[in-house]
Amino acid sequence: MACWDSPTIVFFDLETTGLCVKRCHITQLGASYEDYNFDQYILPRIPIQEKASELTGMTVSGGRLFVYGQRVKTVFVYRALKSFINFLGDFHGPVLLAAHNSRRFDELVLMRLLAKFSLFKRFKKVVSGFVDTLLLSKDLYPDLHGYSLQKLAHRFLGGEYNCHNAVDDAELLEKLFNIWDPNDEDIWNVTKWI
């Protein structure tokens, strides 16, 4: 039986220049909780890898970021992180941040940048930990043939999903989570406290 107050779980997703958690730059930071969304594009200081560009539609030209050819407003990564912390601080009590494969990717990238910009202390005041929905889906449904966000969306929501937009993916993850309706112990098992 759970003996803790269930914290708010905010779903988030990063689009990045590539898959190297030690070096990649964030190109979009998105989050979702019910009717509240966070969405900021960031101009990367390193090239976007071809595969990442193919998936997200993002390109850089003349020091500007484009998504499928449409220019988008960008902010410096430091400002995006501070805005994200402020967004999370508006919720009641420290929140849990949930992402798909967060333990191997999103969490690592985010924590690296928070440390780099000396924002971890502020972040820690509003976030208590990370929930990995990839591990959660494996725990809840051990007999599935695949656990990618796309496959899970197809399995539980029907249709084809190929978002690769940070906010859309965060919203999609929130929908899946609500369908799965895990109990506190399920969530606890895949939560990494910070």
Place this chain on the structure above:
DNA sequence: TGCCAGGCCCTCTTTAGGGCCTT
């Protein structure tokens, strides 16, 4: 110009290797 991964999990394993998951 730069940058182009990494760690867990599973099995036809363990003196290994391939698949998965994120962009």
